[in-house]
Amino acid sequence: MKKMAIFVSILILISGVAGAYDTLSAYSVSQSFDFGENYYNVDGSPDISATIIGSNEFDRGQTITLNIDLMNNGKLFGFENDRTPEDADEIYGAQTEMKLESAVVDATGIVASLSADPGSPIEVKSVSQRIGSIKSGQNSLSPAKFDIKIDKNAKTGEYNLYLNLSYDYQKNVQVMGPDATAQTYDVNRWYGMMVQNQTLKIIVKDQADFEIVSTTGSLFPGGEEVLIIEIKNTGEEEAKNVKVIANPSDPLSTTDSVAFISTMTPGSTAVAKIKIKADSEAVSKVYGIDTVVRYETLEGDIKYSNTLQVPVEVKEAGLFQRLFGWI
Structure with missing residues (x-):
């Protein structure tokens, strides 16, 4: 049997888009097509x-x-x-x-x-x-x-x-x-x-979201202060077993980085208290403390918020702090 011979002529055209599934509206015929x-x-x-x-x-x-x-x-x-x-x-x-x-x-x-x-x-x-x-x-x-x-x-x-x-x-x-x-x-x-x-x-999806509303408390170099952080649930879903976790970096530090909050419904606010210490060499300015919120969804899944910035001011030491240190 003689081997089959195949000759292929190809013409490719682009059509306009008319809907979800578009058929070709026009073609030019290959010259070799009879x-x-x-x-x-x-x-x-x-x-x-x-x-x-x-x-x-x-x-x-x-x-x-x-x-x-x-x-x-x-x-x-x-x-x-x-x-x-x-x-x-x-x-x-x-x-x-x-x-x-x-x-x-x-x-x-x-x-x-x-x-x-x-x-x-x-x-x-x-x-x-x-x-x-x-x-x-x-x-x-x-x-x-x-x-x-x-x-x-x-x-x-x-x-x-x-x-x-x-x-x-x-x-x-x-x-x-x-x-x-x-x-x-x-x-x-x-x-x-x-x-x-x-x-x-x-x-x-609906979910809990958080933002920092306000921060109360300031520090002096070498001093320690309990920051009162007001947090709001700006999302659409309730958050259960909420924990606020602070992660300060030099020249700030903490020995108690977790504050426990119970349940936060959408639109509600809650207060977290975190003890923060400033190094004695800290420069006076406003610092940002990286903070995340850990919570449980209604289905029981563990979630973490985006990193939130908690502002805290380190003030310049006054005469009292320079003479007697931080008490």
Whole structure:
């Protein structure tokens, strides 16, 4: 049997975007494609859907790798007879063309990109990526992965992400020089490009958030003071078993860095007391003490707030402190 010879002619075109799933509005036909030799025109195309793997609910301030599964739901709707075969070779050619035309539902060379609305608190940090090919009825071999960052000040609620997919697909096939006896033929393929857009939704969850309302207390070099720190729950969720943890750095220090607070409902304030000492060589100025809030969610999960800055002033030593030291 003579070895099969395959001749492929490829034409790729970019279409405009019209909706969530866009079909091509126009093509330029390859010069090597002879419609007079075409047996069938096929009706069908790929159709890729996207789904976020796992939960789509996140906390503000998080950086997440979003895994997106792609599935090709392409459908072949039928064939339209373009030319009737007249002899054994043409019948073989027509049968071969019909088999090859079924690949119209397969997507090849998929490129995916993700974007957010202008001004959105969601930042997409990943560039476009190549996914490969997906046959109809199959999923991508591996998910598309996009890193996103949620602003720490994002409001609770639902946000849109826009997945753009572009890929090639086989628009039409022409079988030339079919030889039924030798079972050989040449083939000319006409390719196009399809663009699809899909909106994915992520949710920024209700959660407790905290801010420093005020700080009472000041220090002198070499002195020690109990700071009274007023904290407010500015979030949407109750925080249980709250602990305020201070982490001062030179020239400030503490021997008791944790203050216990019970429960803080949304909008409520509470007072934490932390004993702070200033080194004798401390320069007089306002210092910031790194502080975090440890709390339990309503579900019992342990969470930590973003680092909060607690201001504390070290004052210049007066005559009394210079003469008698700190009492």
